[in-house]
Amino acid sequence: MIETKGYAVKGQDSDFEVFNFERRDLGPQDILIDIQYAGICHSDIHQARNEWKNSIYPMVPGHEIVGRVTKVGSGVTKFKTGDIAGVGCFVDSCRKCDPCKQGFEQCCTVHCAFTYNGTEMDESTPTYGGYSTNIVVDEDYALQIASDENLAGVAPLLCAGITTYSPIRRFKVGPGQKVGVIGLGGLGHMAVKFAASMGANVTVFSTSPSKEADAKALGADDFVVTKDPANLKALTSAYDFIIDTVSAPHDLNMYLALLKLNGSMVLVGVPEDPAAVSAFSLISNNRILAGSGIGGIPETQEMLDYCAEHGIFSDVEVITMDRVPEAYERTIKSDVRYRFVIDMQSFSDQ
Amino acid sequence: MIETKGYAVKGQDSDFEVFNFERRDLGPQDILIDIQYAGICHSDIHQARNEWKNSIYPMVPGHEIVGRVTKVGSGVTKFKTGDIAGVGCFVDSCRKCDPCKQGFEQCCTVHCAFTYNGTEMDESTPTYGGYSTNIVVDEDYALQIASDENLAGVAPLLCAGITTYSPIRRFKVGPGQKVGVIGLGGLGHMAVKFAASMGANVTVFSTSPSKEADAKALGADDFVVTKDPANLKALTSAYDFIIDTVSAPHDLNMYLALLKLNGSMVLVGVPEDPAAVSAFSLISNNRILAGSGIGGIPETQEMLDYCAEHGIFSDVEVITMDRVPEAYERTIKSDVRYRFVIDMQSFSDQ
Numbered sequence: 001m002i003e004t005k006g007y008a009v010k011g012q013d014s015d016f017e018v019f020n021f022e023r024r025d026l027g028p029q030d031i032l033i034d035i036q037y038a039g040i041c042h043s044d045i046h047q048a049r050n051e052w053k054n055s056i057y058p059m060v061p062g063h064e065i066v067g068r069v070t071k072v073g074s075g076v077t078k079f080k081t082g083d084i085a086g087v088g089c090f091v092d093s094c095r096k097c098d099p100c101k102q103g104f105e106q107c108c109t110v111h112c113a114f115t116y117n118g119t120e121m122d123e124s125t126p127t128y129g130g131y132s133t134n135i136v137v138d139e140d141y142a143l144q145i146a147s148d149e150n151l152a153g154v155a156p157l158l159c160a161g162i163t164t165y166s167p168i169r170r171f172k173v174g175p176g177q178k179v180g181v182i183g184l185g186g187l188g189h190m191a192v193k194f195a196a197s198m199g200a201n202v203t204v205f206s207t208s209p210s211k212e213a214d215a216k217a218l219g220a221d222d223f224v225v226t227k228d229p230a231n232l233k234a235l236t237s238a239y240d241f242i243i244d245t246v247s248a249p250h251d252l253n254m255y256l257a258l259l260k261l262n263g264s265m266v267l268v269g270v271p272e273d274p275a276a277v278s279a280f281s282l283i284s285n286n287r288i289l290a291g292s293g294i295g296g297i298p299e300t301q302e303m304l305d306y307c308a309e310h311g312i313f314s315d316v317e318v319i320t321m322d323r324v325p326e327a328y329e330r331t332i333k334s335d336v337r338y339r340f341v342i343d344m345q346s347f348s349d350q
Numbered sequence: 351m352i353e354t355k356g357y358a359v360k361g362q363d364s365d366f367e368v369f370n371f372e373r374r375d376l377g378p379q380d381i382l383i384d385i386q387y388a389g390i391c392h393s394d395i396h397q398a399r400n401e402w403k404n405s406i407y408p409m410v411p412g413h414e415i416v417g418r419v420t421k422v423g424s425g426v427t428k429f430k431t432g433d434i435a436g437v438g439c440f441v442d443s444c445r446k447c448d449p450c451k452q453g454f455e456q457c458c459t460v461h462c463a464f465t466y467n468g469t470e471m472d473e474s475t476p477t478y479g480g481y482s483t484n485i486v487v488d489e490d491y492a493l494q495i496a497s498d499e500n501l502a503g504v505a506p507l508l509c510a511g512i513t514t515y516s517p518i519r520r521f522k523v524g525p526g527q528k529v530g531v532i533g534l535g536g537l538g539h540m541a542v543k544f545a546a547s548m549g550a551n552v553t554v555f556s557t558s559p560s561k562e563a564d565a566k567a568l569g570a571d572d573f574v575v576t577k578d579p580a581n582l583k584a585l586t587s588a589y590d591f592i593i594d595t596v597s598a599p600h601d602l603n604m605y606l607a608l609l610k611l612n613g614s615m616v617l618v619g620v621p622e623d624p625a626a627v628s629a630f631s632l633i634s635n636n637r638i639l640a641g642s643g644i645g646g647i648p649e650t651q652e653m654l655d656y657c658a659e660h661g662i663f664s665d666v667e668v669i670t671m672d673r674v675p676e677a678y679e680r681t682i683k684s685d686v687r688y689r690f691v692i693d694m695q696s697f698s699d700q
Contacts, residue, residue, distance in 0.1 A: 099611045107611050107635055109587065170636075237459065253624070261449045261457050267629045274603070276624035279617045282641025285457055286520075289639045291632025 001025060002032065005347065006060035006132035007321050012050035016324055018350075019058055021128060023136040028075035030136050033085050038130035039064030039156040039316070040340040042186065042247065045328050047117045056117050062130025063089040063115040064158040066151045067344070070134075078139045084151065086143040086304065087135055088158035089294050090114050092121050095140075103298040105141075131324070133348050143301055146308045153313030156186065156339040157304060159294065160314060164191040164243060165303040166295035167266040168198065171241050175199030180242035181220070182255060184211045187245035187268055189315060189338040192218040195243075197310050203239075205232075205255070214337065218315075229254060237261075237285060245269050256281040256289065264288040314339050320346035351375055352382065355697065356410035356482035357671050362400035366674055369408055371478060373486040378425035380486050383435050388480035389414030389506040389664070390690040392536065392597065395678050397467045406467050412480025413439040413465040414508040416501045417694070420484075428489045434501065436493040436654065437485060438508035439644050440464050442471050445490075453648040455491075481674070483698050493651055496658045503663030506536065506689040507654060509644065510664060514541040514593060515653040516645035517616040518548065521591050525549030530592035531570070532605060534561045537595035537618055539665060539688040542568040545593075547660050553589075555582075555605070564687065568665075579604060587611075587635060595619050606631040606639065614638040664689050670696035 001022035008019035026032055044061035046052050065087040069079045079085055093100050094110035106112055113120050116129025129135075145154055164187050173179055179200040181191045188204070195202045196219030203222040204215035212223040224231050232254060239258045247269040253276070256265055263285065282289060295303065307313065315338045319327055327340040351372035358369035376382055394411035396402050415437040419429045429435055443450050444460035456462055463470050466479025479485075495504060514537050523529055529550040531541045538554070545552045546569030553572040554565035562573040574581050582604060589608045597619040603626070606615055613635065632639060645653065657663065665688045669677055677690040 102611070104611055104636075252627075261452070261454055267632055270629045270633060274626035274628040277602075277627040277639070278624040279620045279641060282617055282639065283620060283643040284641070286454075286642050287640065289627070289632065290637065291629060291634070292636050293633040 002134065002136060004128070004132050004134050006128055007324060007347065008058040008060045008131075009048045010058045012055060019060060021060075023134060026071060026073045026136060028073040029138045029140065030073045031069050031076055031079050031085060031139050031142055032071040033065070033067040033087065033135050033137065033142070034070045035065055035067040035130055035132060035134055035344045037066045037152045037155040037318075037344060038062040038342045039159065039314070040324070040327050040331060040342065041159050042331055045331060048328075054117070056126050059117055060128035060131050061116050062132070063087070064155045064160070064341075065115070065130035065135060066145060066155045066158070067134070072139075076139045078144065079142065084145040084148050086145050086154065086158050087115060087130065087137050087141070088143065088162065088300055090118075091127060091137050091141045094121070103296040105296045106294050131321070131342060133344060141297060143297070143304055145304060150313050152316050152318045152341045152343065154304075154307070155341050156190070156314035156316060157307055158300070160186045160190050160339060161307065162295040162300045162303050163187055163268050163293065164245070165194050165306070166299055167243060167268065167290070167292035168194050168241075169299070170292070171264045171266065173198050173200050173241055177201065177240040178203070178238055180205055180239045180255070180258060182242060182244040183246040183269065184208070184215055184338075185245060185334055186314075186336070186339045189218055191243045191245060192220050193312050196220065197312060200241075232258060239263055242266070243268060247271055249273060249275075252276075252289070253278050253281040256287055259285060259287045261285045262288075264290060266290045266292050268292055316341040318343050321350075352484065352486060354478070354482050354484050356478055357674060357697065358408040358410045358481075359398045360408045362405060369410060371410075373484060376421060376423045376486060378423040379488045379490065380423045381419050381426055381429050381435060381489050381492055382421040383415070383417040383437065383485050383487065383492070384420045385415055385417040385480055385482060385484055385694045387416045387502045387505040387668075387694060388412040388692045389509065389666070390674070390677050390681060390692065391509050392681055395681060398678075404467070406476050409467055410478035410481050411466050412482070413437070414505045414510070414691075415465070415480035415485060416495060416505045416508070417484070422489075426489045428494065429492065434495040434498050436495050436504065436508050437465060437480065437487050437491070438493065438512065438650055440468075441477060441487050441491045444471070453646040455646045456644050481671070481692060483694060491647060493647070493654055495654060500663050502666050502668045502691045502693065504654075504657070505691050506540070506664035506666060507657055508650070510536045510540050510689060511657065512645035512650045512653050513537055513618050513643065514595070515544050515656070516649055517593060517618065517640065517642035518544050518591075519649070520642070521614045521616065523548050523550050523591050527551065527590040528553070528588055530555055530589045530605070530608060532592060532594040533596040533619065534558070534565055534688075535595060535684055536664075536686070536689045539568055541593045541595060542570050543662050546570065547662060550591075582608060589613055592616070593618060597621055599623060599625075602626075602639065603628050603631040606637055609635060609637045611635045612638075614640060616640045616642050618642055666691040668693050
């Protein structure tokens with residue numbers, strides 16, 4: 001077994017503490033990754049605090065993982081020692097069901113082994129995530145990262161990146177389109193970068209007037225403060241596509257009204273309570289309201305390759321492991337531009 | 351001007367009465383249609399009773415119109431005297447905006463002249479619908495009907511037909527797919543016929559166990575009584591496409607859960623109040639919830655041609671004009687299989 005040092009919570013009201021555990025020995029298809037950076041996703045906080053009522057403790061969060069391959073199993077072909085590899089939200093799936101065969105492993109109908117707060121395919125061995133010094137993963141569930149440039153800015157691509165890239169691709173965002181991004185946080189800032197890089201005219205909708213300069217620096221053409229609904233009236237039926245990254249409760253009909261004929265709005269944030277959706281909002285202009293969650297391995301690899309080609313990284317604030325609790329508090333207050341990333345060297349050296 | 355006898359309500363609490371009015375003289379692009387059949391759509395009832403708070407009185411309802419062309423303007427090329435023609439939910443639009451140019455005249459951004467309870471392009475002259483002896487319409491907004499077979503069964507295609515055909519086409523329903531139809535009424539029975547004719551495996555979801563035999567006769571493979579939600583549990587993630595034709599309040603999340611990866615559910619019924627939609631219902635399996643309303647002229651013509659080719663008609667109960675009030679009451683109670691159609695000869699002869 002492989003000794004690993006993690007940062008864990010042992011119960012929903014517990015503080016983080018150092019947690020020593022073991023990763024499995026490498027099987028023929030496995031690689032060992034020495035973790036360099038792990039991003040902090042808002043869902044880490046929900047799960048560490050059992051807000052989704054499905055937490056398994058002790059929990060080592062983290063599903064935005066980037067590091068260097070230090071060992072490979074005998075049958076590994078995709079990676080060699082020294083490569084940079086990434087791990088996202090899941091580390092295994094059945095590989096045989098329709099979604100798996102279509103490359104949507106995250107929707108596996110048998111069992112998707114989430115990177116943490118989940119179980120391996122035996123449905124009993126707990127998984128531990130990226131707030132740790134290393135991880136063992138089947139090469140089929142690891143992503144190739146072409147360069148070691150700005151790896152801290154690459155880590156959040158494994159969740160925030162793919163979660164926004166996937167629907168933007170699915171709904172064929174491109175040149176000449178008007179695209180709206182609701183909320184400018186970890187997901188929203190990536191959505192702006194992707195949509196702008198694909199040639200769309202991008203508007204950020206935000207409750208915070210202070211974010212206008214940032215929005216434009218990230219690639220947005222317009223910025224609309226949504227506290228006054230009158231600001232939205234003039235934009236009725238103007239947008240081809242809107243991506244809604246907000247998890248706080250908010251009115252969806254107000255934004256659906258902005259979609260033109262056959263336009264689509266995609267939810268990637270998950271408000272706790274259901275939203276009131278008027279059939280009239282959807283029937284007018286034949287609108288679509290869709291949901292989208294992370295992405296499968298093939299599309300995640302495509303996204304990483306796209307980012308490498310276009311020089312797209314997440315904007316991050318790099319922290320040491322001991323600052324995770326503070327980062328959680330600031331993430332809850334949206335006081336981060338735009339993702340905290342843990343420098344794992346700081347933890348290994350402790 | 352052209353003398354016309356209509357059946358009108360003069361206020362939201364009024365009974366129907368005979369109403370004599372004039373249609374415009376034919377312009378060069380106009381055709382005069384001697385109306386033979388007019389279907390009764392549930393929206394006729396909502397509007398006759400001002401339930402949508404936008405009623406214009408006197409009101410001659412009716413937007414499922416079929417009849418014989420008796421006169422054509424000097425510039426008309428699509429029709430000649432003696433042809434069978436149809437008129438659906440609208441009789442004019444701007445013809446210049448993006449939706450009009452794309453053949454979605456019903457979403458005209460300038461003004462869609464609805465067939466009744468609307469106004470002509472001057473936005474002041476009221477329009478009068480199909481509960482009448484004749485109608486004058488621009489040939490570009492009339493539909494060609496190839497045969498005079500079962501014209502009573504053709505009339506409802508102009509609204510109930512296109513409203514279900516359009517989303518079924520848009521979402522590419524075809525062989526090998528599992529399709530659900532929620533509600534077996536005027537819209538639902540057409541949805542079953544279309545989806546079955548396109549090779550899909552069709553399930554009807556209904557609160558009425560008594561409709562099972564009908565559903566299967568219409569082409570459904572399966573019938574599920576929805577009063578017990580346990581009946582739906584086994585169908586989780588089983589459907590490619592669901593069309594929801596129900597206007598009464600109902601739980602959408604229960605049906606969204608039935609959609610497989612990238613599956614779509616389309617609302618064509620319009621419940622009065624917004625529905626509670628959980629983001630989780632949509633994000634799981636990357637589901638789509640869409641709305642769809644009627645269809646444009648090109649697609650309506652395509653639908654009529656499709657029906658002619660495949661022998662598809664609406665199942666109707668033909669009534670005389672004086673039975674409209676009774677038909678309204680029975681429509682409200684869903685006591686119709688599956689559409690009332692007024693035989694206009696009965697009215698002309700009075």
